[in-house]
Every structure is written in structure tokens, then in C-alpha cells.
Amino acid sequence: MTDELLKDLLRSALPPANRQGPSRDLWPQVVSRIEASPAWSRLDTSVAVGVTIALLVFPKALLLMAFHL
Amino acid sequence: MTDEPGGELLMRFVQGDLDAFESLYREYHGEVYQWAMRIVRDVGIAEDVLVDAFWRVYRGRAQFDTTRSFGAWMRRITTNVALDHLRAMQSRASWVTIQDKIAAPATVAHGLSESVLRAFRNLPPKLQIVATLALIEELPYAEIADALHLPVGTVKSRSFRAIRALRKELAQLGIQP
Numbered sequence: 605m606t607d608e609l610l611k612d613l614l615r616s617a618l619p620p621a622n623r624q625g626p627s628r629d630l631w632p633q634v635v636s637r638i639e640a641s642p643a644w645s646r647l648d649t650s651v652a653v654g655v656t657i658a659l660l661v662f663p664k665a666l667l668l669m670a671f672h673l
Numbered sequence: 674m675t676d677e678p679g680g681e682l683l684m685r686f687v688q689g690d691l692d693a694f695e696s697l698y699r700e701y702h703g704e705v706y707q708w709a710m711r712i713v714r715d716v717g718i719a720e721d722v723l724v725d726a727f728w729r730v731y732r733g734r735a736q737f738d739t740t741r742s743f744g745a746w747m748r749r750i751t752t753n754v755a756l757d758h759l760r761a762m763q764s765r766a767s768w769v770t771i772q773d774k775i776a777a778p779a780t781v782a783h784g785l786s787e788s789v790l791r792a793f794r795n796l797p798p799k800l801q802i803v804a805t806l807a808l809i810e811e812l813p814y815a816e817i818a819d820a821l822h823l824p825v826g827t828v829k830s831r832s833f834r835a836i837r838a839l840r841k842e843l844a845q846l847g848i849q850p
Contacts, residue, residue, distance in 0.1 A: 610840070618714050634731075
């Protein structure tokens with residue numbers, strides 16, 4: 605099988621890529637995506653609060669945490 | 674390729690001005706979509722790539738150097754996002770293949786195109802992307818290297834490895850080179 609034949613086979617097997625643009629306006633999705641990505645999620649905040657409280661109550665746990673990091 | 678946007682527009686974008694970003698989106702979304710389509714070959718996934726790519730561009734705006742080409746930067750990010758989607762497609766496909774084997778152990782005869790497509794989709798994504806752009810789209814190695822942020826030599830060697838791997842995959846599927 606020559607490289608050309610291999611290319612022809614690939615071109616006929618793969619769907620064409622000739623669409624000019626998306627089927628709808630995707631700008632609103634881009635904006636929603638931007639707005640939905642805060643630097644800190646609620647989960648991040650609750651984990652941070654939990655870890656801080658745990659370290660205040662059990663300071664020796666810092667060594668255990670350092671070991672795992 | 675779209676003309677490069679003005680420096681003032683780019684400065685506003687870097688500062689987080691959403692109107693400036695929308696102007697850039699309107700100018701580049703067609704090009705980004707077509708590039709994504711060339712790589713992923715699926716209308717729905719190309720739309721996901723477009724949204725992801727613009728989101729990453731906005732998120733990484735502080736790193737953009739306004740003296741450089743916005744189009745080239747956008748294309749690199751789109752390429753990386755498309756590559757991530759190819760990886761996700763491959764892991765989903767391997768899961769489906771496992772499910773198919775469990776549900777229908779009998780071998781089903783497949784056509785040549787299907788076998789070629791399967792062989793192609795079995796390539797590692799980093800070879801798949803080079804094979805698509807070099808073999809199917811026949812883009813110059815330098816353009817592919819720029820989009821993938823790789824040296825031209827690496828692109829050439831990946832193209833060669835992709836051909837070799839495809840021949841091997843096809844041979845395993847009973848299509849003798």
C-alpha cells in the first residue's frame with residue numbers, strides 16, 4: 605500500500621471537515637462558561653475551611669498532612 | 674487567515690474587557706471552528722472545542738503578549754483543546770468497545786472504511802492529530818509545527834510514525850499493506 609493510497613483511504617473513511625461555521629451562535633455559551641468558573645468553588649472553600657479547623661483542633665495532624673503532600 | 678486585530682482592542686481584551694473579547698470572538702469564531710473541525714471531524718465536538726478554546730483564551734488573557742499574533746495564539750490553544758477532546762473521544766471509544774465486546778461477542782464484518790476509521794481512531798491522539806493535518810489536510814509541516822508548538826522535525830517524525838502505526842493497525846485488521 606502506497607502512502608497515497610493510505611491517504612485516499614483515510615480521506616474516504618473520515619467525515620469531511622467542510623462546514624464553514626457552527627450551527628448556532630455560541631457566544632452566549634462562552635459567556636456562561638466564563639461566568640461559571642469562579643476562582644474558588646464552594647467545594648474548594650469548604651475543604652479549605654475544614655482543613656484549617658482540623659489543623660487548629662489537631663495541630664499534630666500537620667505532620668501527617670505534610671507526609672502525604 | 675483573518676487580519677490581525679488592532680493593538681487597542683488587544684489591550685482591552687488583556688485587561689478583561691468583555692466587549693473587546695466579543696469583538697475578537699466575532700472575528701475569529703469561524704476560523705476557530707473550521708480548524709477544530711479539521712482536527713476532530715465532528716460537528717458537535719467542534720462546537721465544544723470552540724467554546725472551550727475561547728474560554729481558555731479569556732482565562733489566559735494575562736499571559737498574552739499584545740505584540741504577538743493573536744490568531745497564532747488562538748490557533749495553538751484551539752489545537753490543545755482539540756487534542757484534549759481527541760483523548761476524551763478515545764477513552765470513551767475504548768469504553769464503548771469493551772461494552773460492545775461484552776454485549777455482542779460475535780464478530781461483525783466491517784467495511785473497509787470502518788476498518789480504516791477504527792485503525793485511525795486507535796492511533797495515539799498526538800499521532801492522530803499530526804496524521805489528520807499532514808496526511809488528510811496536507812498542510813505544510815511548518816504550519817502544523819506552529820499550531821502544535823513543536824519543532825518541524827518532531828512533526829515529521831510523528832507523521833512517519835503515524836503512517837507506520839496505521840499500516841500496522843490495518844494489517845491487524847486484515848488489510849495487508
